[in-house]
Amino acid sequence: MEGVAPTICPHGLAPATCQICRVLEPTVLPAPGPGRRPGRGGAGLTANLAGLAVLVVVGFVVFGWVLAAFFAVLRILELVAVAAVAGWAGFKLGVRRGRRQT
């Protein structure tokens, strides 16, 4: 195998996209401007997509929590409603019996 391109890092990836190279040798990449900004263009898009994916996952988790809480409240409301109906029925039965007896 000949022709080892200099654009391929030892990890078999392009230095611009290799996270290992970025972590181990941050000076290899041309740093545009002050501060450590993760690459340009495509890397930024990738970061945006990763952030979007994280947002979607977090949103789904929060949505699941909200749904679980909603159903828990619904179940409690159902129990309370059943208890109220049962109590009301018993109360009315007792009132009827009382009226009949008196």
Ligand SMILES: [Zn+2]
């Ligand atoms: Zn590498």
